[in-house]
Amino acid sequence: MRNKLLSVAEAIDPSSQMTRTETGANGKMHGSVVRSIGGSILAGEYRPGEAFPGEAELSLKFGVSRTTIREAVKVLSAKGLIESRPRVGIRVRMQEDWRFLDPDVLSWHPNLRADHQFRDSLVESRRVMEPAAARAAAQRATAHDLAAIEAAFLAMERAVPHDMLACNEADVQFHRAIMNASHNIVFKALAGTIEAALRAAFFVTSEFMDTDVMNAHKHILERIRMRDPDGAHHAMLHLLDIAAEDLNA
Amino acid sequence: MRNKLLSVAEAIDPSSQMTRTETGANGKMHGSVVRSIGGSILAGEYRPGEAFPGEAELSLKFGVSRTTIREAVKVLSAKGLIESRPRVGIRVRMQEDWRFLDPDVLSWHPNLRADHQFRDSLVESRRVMEPAAARAAAQRATAHDLAAIEAAFLAMERAVPHDMLACNEADVQFHRAIMNASHNIVFKALAGTIEAALRAAFFVTSEFMDTDVMNAHKHILERIRMRDPDGAHHAMLHLLDIAAEDLNA
């Protein structure tokens, strides 16, 4: 196995993390309530359809007004986690209705990093989608798109020897730039989710930035620039393969 | 081209459509406000970062209390469409922050059906993801999963001669059941999005339910049941191909 030159995984305190696109839920009270309840639900503390405290009770529990509770409930409903009806109260919805690809919902996952099912799912879906996005990018990338991909690559090259945080950030941008260059709305939307998941889960891109990995990135950029769809597809698959290899080792 | 035996597209009034998993925004006032504002934003009536009416103004415009407006604003913020800060007011966020895969957001799209970019994106991403999901299903489907897929197939077979609505519904369920059988969280989450998009856009599965299409479905079910990943992958790809062929003809 390759040397583990860079791994940001252990370097940062997970609790301080926040998805880049997170809904403006910062110091606001209703934001805390949303995170708290959302976390409880994702932790499985309530079964779908089961009884759930009413607005009055939650108001007492969190020490905020019913107004604030209601705003939190509205947000959680918007994420598909709960539904609330008169006379019946608040109920947790079935998992299949949860907006699991929503960056906020992902960030409420109690321990994404340890969730093997999720990690494997993400790896599997990336192996499918990112090569397809690279292929599309090779067909449709504009000069602007190419510049964005190259900029991210150059930032990686510049950062790799000394700044692993900047390097991982540039890596995320590299993958996002390719998704954007695909000009496929679904891929672009998924880029945000994948990015959020990687950040939240701290296997940030799961790449260790050695020579092989850097070459793989360079190769992808070249294939896209040369308008070689099959080559781009294959190159991206190769990158994900060696990254997964590292991850499993 | 095959005969167009069934096409539900023209049969239903789009305005009456509602995604199955839509957030409980029905007769409720705040729900109407959410849909109205959401629709305006998706229609491009406001540019990102541009001025937006404040809570007071919206309250007047819609003839509801500020409380109701605020709940609507919270929902739209949760979908990533807007953000609202004291002293600055409400602003539309950049498109890349919109939760485009959220069924509600999709349903607010003013004319999804005519949006070729979206239609092509969806077809392209389905061609990538669904065969992969079928492959995974062939590897991991439980007896329960298989029963669900078969039930959907039988419902299709039963409905195909006389009830095109039920048939399309069963078809959606067939594809969803396979996504679920993949036991991949990302695929499962995407099933909801794809389903909502198909419903919202009215090229419901874009399949016309002739003999070829029914055989293609049957073949997928068989390959999954026989635990043949490559076969399942190929069979799903074939189905999407003949469906796309119809779509373009």
Add this chain to the structure above:
DNA sequence: TAAGTCGGAATTATCATATAATTGGCATTC
């Protein structure tokens, strides 16, 4: 006895008003 009907009550939905917290921008100061 079974099925349908109706009303009460619990809960959310909305409203109106008041007060607190936040922050962009202006004025002031050094």
Add this chain to the structure above:
DNA sequence: GAATGCCAATTATATGATAATTCCGACTTA
């Protein structure tokens, strides 16, 4: 010119009241 402090606009939260919804049980009826 840069830093600091104040002001005002806007959202954030609180409070209390009323309306709308609908589950559930009681009652009626065949």
